[in-house]
Amino acid sequence: MRLCDLSPAHIRAISPYQPGKPIAELAREMGLAESSIVKLASNENPLGFGDKARAAMAAALDDLARYPDGNGFELKQALCRRYGVAMDEIVLGNGSNDVLELAARAFLGPQTSAIYAQHAFAVYPLATQAVGARGVEVPARHFGHDLDAMLAAITPDTRVLFIANPNNPTGTFVPGPELEAFLVRVPDHVLVVLDEAYTEYLGEEQRYDAIAWLARFPNLLVCRTFSKAYGLAGLRVGYGLGHPAVIDLLNRVRQPFNVGSVALAAAAAALFDSDFLARSYEVNRAGMAQLTAGFARLGLEWIPSAGNFVTFRAGDGAGVNRRLLRQGVIVRPIAGYGMPEWLRVSIGLEAENARFLEALPQALG
Ligand SMILES: *Cc1c(COP(=O)(O)O)cnc(C)c1O
Numbered sequence: 001m002r003l004c005d006l007s008p009a010h011i012r013a014i015s016p017y018q019p020g021k022p023i024a025e026l027a028r029e030m031g032l033a034e035s036s037i038v039k040l041a042s043n044e045n046p047l048g049f050g051d052k053a054r055a056a057m058a059a060a061l062d063d064l065a066r067y068p069d070g071n072g073f074e075l076k077q078a079l080c081r082r083y084g085v086a087m088d089e090i091v092l093g094n095g096s097n098d099v100l101e102l103a104a105r106a107f108l109g110p111q112t113s114a115i116y117a118q119h120a121f122a123v124y125p126l127a128t129q130a131v132g133a134r135g136v137e138v139p140a141r142h143f144g145h146d147l148d149a150m151l152a153a154i155t156p157d158t159r160v161l162f163i164a165n166p167n168n169p170t171g172t173f174v175p176g177p178e179l180e181a182f183l184v185r186v187p188d189h190v191l192v193v194l195d196e197a198y199t200e201y202l203g204e205e206q207r208y209d210a211i212a213w214l215a216r217f218p219n220l221l222v223c224r225t226f227s228k229a230y231g232l233a234g235l236r237v238g239y240g241l242g243h244p245a246v247i248d249l250l251n252r253v254r255q256p257f258n259v260g261s262v263a264l265a266a267a268a269a270a271l272f273d274s275d276f277l278a279r280s281y282e283v284n285r286a287g288m289a290q291l292t293a294g295f296a297r298l299g300l301e302w303i304p305s306a307g308n309f310v311t312f313r314a315g316d317g318a319g320v321n322r323r324l325l326r327q328g329v330i331v332r333p334i335a336g337y338g339m340p341e342w343l344r345v346s347i348g349l350e351a352e353n354a355r356f357l358e359a360l361p362q363a364l365g
Contacts, residue, residue: 010132017122021330032328038355039330040346043168043198043309045231047283047349049266050276053232056269060262068261075259078268079239083211088244091251094258096197096225096238099250100162101127103193103221103240106249107159108133114160115153117145119170119337121195124162133159143303143311144172147182154190161186164195166202169334169344171305176208183217191246193221197238198307200229200277201284206306211241218243221250226263228308229280230270235263284308287347294357298364309346314364317343323363329356 004012020041027034072092079090093099104127108114113134116124120140128135136158138150145163154161166173174182179194186192194210210222225238237259240250270276288310295302295312302312314320317340321333324343332344345356 008132010129014126014129015336017126018336020332021325023330026325026328026330030326030328037328037330038348038352040309040348040352040356041330041332041344042233043228043307043346044233045229045280045308046287046347046352047231047276047280049231050270050273052273052276053230053266053270056265057262060265063261066261068257068259068264070256072259072264075237075239075264075268078271079241082271083241085211085214085241086244089214089241089247091240091242091247091254092259092264093223093238093240093254095227095233095236096195096223096240097123098236098254098258099221099223099238099240100124100193100195101130102250102254103160103191103223104128104131104133105253106246107191111157112159113155113157114162115150115158116162117150117167119143119167119339120145120162121164121168121197122336124164128160140170142172143170145174147174147178151182151185154187156189158190160191160193162193162195164197166198166306168197168307168309169311169332169337169339170303171307171310172303173202173206173306175206176210179208179210180213183213183220186217186219188219191219191221192217193223195223197223197225197228199224201281201308202306203285214241214243218246221246226267226270229277230267230273231276231280232263232266232270235260235266237263237267283349284347287350287353290350290353291345291347291357294353294360298360300364303342309344311339311342311344313341314343315341316365317341319365320360320363323365324356324359327359327363329359329363331356 114128118140221242227233
């Protein structure tokens with residue numbers, strides 16, 4: 001259709017995001033029972049979500065006829081209490097994906113560019129392209145962010161620089177002190193979007209406090225989510241923390257009601273469910289040890305990961321993925337990230353990890 005040819009070239013050039021295969025879809029395709037399928041493809045929390053979030057959601061149902069609070073007062077208050085930030089330093093998003101897009105919409109456009117690393121989260125190039133900005137992909141170092149090269153890639157038209165720490169899908173991690181030294185060197189015409197979707201999974205020795213840096217770096221936006229360690233991926237809620245002037249711009253391009261009321265209530269409650277968070281952390285630690293021990297037994301190479309997933313070298317990634325699917329195991333091919341030989345597997349419950357490891361030798365052929 002001619003109309004579609006008239007869509008701007010930068011829109012037509014976008015290759016769509018490829019999500020993990022839903023359980024119901026594989027069940028239909030293979031004629032398998034849904035209950036027999038193990039999905040370790042989207043870095044979801046295998047424990048589900050906590051009781052506090054469940055209770056808050058149930059209570060919020062009564063008000064669903066009303067629009068949500070477009071300012072998210074209660075969730076922002078909860079974030080203020082939890083992290084010592086001010087209300088005007090917070091923007092809420094329909095998932096942190098939304099916040100990434102708000103940053104792109106507020107700071108990018110034609111004649112500007114954004115920088116991200118090779119093998120970094122796919123939403124960075126997508127958000128950049130969608131607003132007609134130029135994306136600059138900086139080659140990775142050992143699959144992770146090469147901060148010196150990213151600094152060197154900054155030009156006068158650079159407005160946004162994305163960093164995922166840990167990164168998805170590689171799981172690589174930049175230690176806090178290195179990030180801090182990097183931020184000192186980034187010129188102030190560049191917004192650093194520090195995507196900390198997996199920060200709750202960091203080991204004690206890895207933890208650092210990016211929120212404490214906000215006072216020194218007005219060009220820093222810290223993005224976090226309730227989709228991963230809090231187990232609320234289906235609700236779609238995340239947030240960004242930054243300088244009030246930056247947050248103000250992001251709020252101008254956001255939908256007035258971008259986070260639903262059930263999501264707002266659940267997130268506010270989840271924030272203080274430290275027991276659930278601690279259990280999620282422990283399950284992840286144990287599962288990571290279980291999977292990497294399995295890889296070692298099979299002689300497979302993997303990339304050490306600081307997240308709730310691990311990427312391993314399968315050789316023929318597409319083929320191994322196909323043969324895992326036939327056995328009812330869903331993992332994530334990452335050919336779209338320029339890594340066709342690798343597959344990413346999310347950490348599941350012990351029995352799910354075991355199912356995957358049992359299916360793997362046959363899939364490897
Ligand atoms: C999962 C993920 C997100 C965010 O997901 P939302 O569900 O939109 O909050 C953001 N960044 C990275 C690197 C992720 O892996």
